[in-house]
Amino acid sequence: MKTDKKLQELLNKYNDKGEEIREYILAKDQKRFSRKKIVADLGEYYFYLNCKSIFRGLEQEEKATADFDFKAKINPKISYQNFPNKNIIRIEVKTRHAQVNDPYLLGVKKNKFDLLVFVHLNEDYSCRYIGIMKKDKMIVKGNQNRLVFNKSVPIVWETAPFQKIPGK
Numbered sequence: 001m002k003t004d005k006k007l008q009e010l011l012n013k014y015n016d017k018g019e020e021i022r023e024y025i026l027a028k029d030q031k032r033f034s035r036k037k038i039v040a041d042l043g044e045y046y047f048y049l050n051c052k053s054i055f056r057g058l059e060q061e062e063k064a065t066a067d068f069d070f071k072a073k074i075n076p077k078i079s080y081q082n083f084p085n086k087n088i089i090r091i092e093v094k095t096r097h098a099q100v101n102d103p104y105l106l107g108v109k110k111n112k113f114d115l116l117v118f119v120h121l122n123e124d125y126s127c128r129y130i131g132i133m134k135k136d137k138m139i140v141k142g143n144q145n146r147l148v149f150n151k152s153v154p155i156v157w158e159t160a161p162f163q164k165i166p167g168k
Contacts, residue, residue, distance in 0.1 A: 001127060001159045002050050011125040014038070043095025043119035044069055046127040050159060051117070054078055054132075055089075067112040069093045082134060082156035084114045095119040100167045102150045109145055110135045118149055120162075128165075131158040 044060065047070075052058045055072035068090040074083050083089065092113035094105040103120060113135065120129040137154040140147050147153070149162070 001130070003126070004049065007045075008124075008126055011042075015124060038125075039095050039097045039121065040064075040093075042121065042125060043117075044093050046095075046119050046121075047091075047093050047117050047130060050127070050130055051132070051157075054157065067109075084134065086114060089114045091115045091117060093117045093119060095121060097121045097125070098123040098165060100165045102148050102164065105147045105149060106144050108138070108140045108147045110138070110140060115156075116147075120149075120165075122165075127159075129159060129162050131155045131162060 048058065048060070054075055056075045058070055058072040060070050061068065070091040070093070071088050072091065073088060090113045092108075092115070094108070094116065096103045096105070096118075098121060103118070105116075105118060108116065116133045116135060116138065118129070118131045118133070119127065122128045131149075131153075132155065133153055134156055138147055139152070151162075155162075
């Protein structure tokens, strides 16, 4: 998997300071504080860094509120028969930070994309795993449109076999 050493140095600093900020705010009698808003954008960056060769013209949508995150064409030099046979493919990226056991993805709206990308980050925000799925065989449940990521999810491409982060 491709890494970005400068980014990892910055993330380590962010992680250290983020923990310090979280502790400071919680000491002020706040019930919660999340420093993980950066997770979604990092997932999109890691997807682009590691998967741009699979696609032609991989382009990120301008608005974060768009129905999908990227659009692209399949690279004809790379034959992925399981990818949708469409001129333009809509790609949604879902990222989870250090989720243990079977990670779950919420808000999976199958009508809004052709491929779903799952990016799993380690505790230090480095990329642990990237998997690409077609929507036609994925099982999304409940009013939260929840997809549990486990061996039953049909993967069409991945950086390596998925390995869970064991529960504590």
